[in-house]
Amino acid sequence: MSDRLPGFSTLAVHAGAQPDPTTGARATPIYQTTSFVFNDADHAASLFGLQAFGNIYTRIGNPTNAVLEERVAALEGGTAALAVASGHAAQVVVLQQLLQPGDEFIAARKLYGGSINQFTHAFKSFGWNVVWADPDDIASFERAVTPRTKAIFIESIANPGGSITDIEAISTVATKAGVPLIVDNTLASPYLIRPIDHGADIVVHSLTKFLGGHGNSLGGIIVDAGTFDWSTGGKYPMLSEPRPEYHGIRLQETFGNFAFAIACRVLGLRDLGPALSPFNAFMILTGIETLPLRMQKHCDNAKAVAEFLAGHPAVASVSYAGLPSDKYNQLARKYAPKGAGAVFTFGLKGGYDAGVSLVSKLQLFSHLANVGDTRSLVIHPASTTHSQLDDAAKVKSGAGPDVVRLSIGIEDKEDLIADLEQALSA
Missing domain, CATH: 3.90.1150.10 (Aspartate Aminotransferase, domain 1)
Structure with missing residues (x-):
């Protein structure tokens, strides 16, 4: 192709995918394997030390899943993405990078009932505290901000009522507070709304819904907009401080505008384990084409x-x-x-x-x-x-x-x- 930026429908079919180099298969293969052979000991060490990109174990990454991640990142206008087992898993992995015990996040009151339940009850066991705000009253988000606030969470189109959230107005509140804006874009899909274009720093989806579209496969995804400075004020040590499990690497310094997606993979998915099946990734990829x-x-x-x-x-x-x-x-x-x-x-x-x-x-x-x-x-x-x-x-x-x-x-x-x-x- 020329230097022309592909359109949305073209990206929905082609982004992230190439014919298989070994077999020539045009459809993305299902790499139904748990693990991957290393070239040699040095190659293995470089992968485990985050000094090289590649495949280690399907819990952390898989070539089929990688195509899905690149495709959704392209459709959303993000820098990178991470596919996980469900939309709920995406929310857990995202907030694990942002919150320490005792921290707070603000959430719009109009949300999917399962998210309300997860935020209100399940997250209490992690010491994460939700503060509710009214998406019809932008000032309620401002009033909810405290020194413990680490994120704001909204849905672009709210479930179940279908109300539209004023993303730009709430993004202004998040910017003033110095915290990232997380937008669940499940009901809109990037075909209708691209939250990053309106100030979102992180986008999540239940891939189970419109992106997969056929009611046959569970999945979730996290998209990193690459727009947030994780070193500001020392609020986000998972990204800004040296990681002892990776020989002192500071993820933001090392990975720049896709550091959050890397953190979700190598700190969240690696340890919490909600991996997406390559078969489900294949099914969801097929759905995204249409x-x-x-x-x-x-x-x-x-x-x-x-x-x-x-x-x-x-x-x-x-x-x-x-x-x-x-x-x-x-x-x-x-x-x-x-x-x-x-x-x-x-x-x-x-x-x-x-x-x-x-x-x-x-x-x-x-x-x-x-x-x-x-x-x-x-x-x-x-x-x-x-x-x-x-x-x-x-x-x-x-x-x-x-x-x-x-x-x-x-x-x-x-x-x-x-x-x-x-x-x-x-």
Whole structure:
């Protein structure tokens, strides 16, 4: 190719991949191996000492996974990436590099219920403390900053309600506080929003969702924007201080603008161990090839379904940023002009019982705890994904008792609307 920068669809197919040099295979092979042969003793020592790049053991890195990492980094505009076993694993590995016991991070209150649970309960055993802020009130992030604050965490499109977060405004708060902004970009995918372009320092995904796209493989990924100075104020010793396990190397000095991705690999993944299977990496890579085609269809279908629901007499409210009347529509136009995503919620006039009943009457929609599938999915968050929250917290997170969440797939929109119509009428 020429010096022209490839477009998004081209990167989705080609970034990180080359024909296999041994066999000529065009598709990226599945390197289904636990370990790799060293050239000699010096080669082995240089790999273990971080003096050379290469493969040691699949828990730390694998050639199939490496193609996936390079591809997602290219799509997000980052310097490097690390693939792990799930989106939750990505969050653990990221925060392990940033937080010491007793430290705090600020998180937007509108998050996936599993993340709220992980942050509130599981992270307590590490001594990591979450402080909640309201993404509709940017000043609440400023008020939450303390000397113990080490990061801010948000979702670009919030799960379950589909609200759009003002990334640039919160990035300004993070910059002033001298901490990195972490953005979960799962619901948007880089096709709709590239958070690094708006001030994010770290991006995470559940690869299980739109990037993989077919509901068949778990995975997570961490993307390093290469924009944060990890030496500032001595806040981040994992990156700025000598690492005794690597003969005193300072990761930021040695690896520069991809030091955070290296830290996640050689300090996080190496010791915590949530490695991604090469087979799953292959499946997710295959899914990414059609990401731009799928995401546009997802968004077009979602808008049509949201418009139908907004006019239905049994529906009390629809929360979809693609509707002109929605409170997040202006943010959607700014951050996601190609579409406001495929996941949104609506409230039923019959409340909790009506929500549970509707889910049981749908036939084409699959009732399950996932989003981002080619198939359309439905769930009642208050009784499932957000059930661990009290009623007030459910409402604040966008999962009130009357709320139903839809993840709109790539079927014919007329069939999706017909299924909703029969279920609502029943």
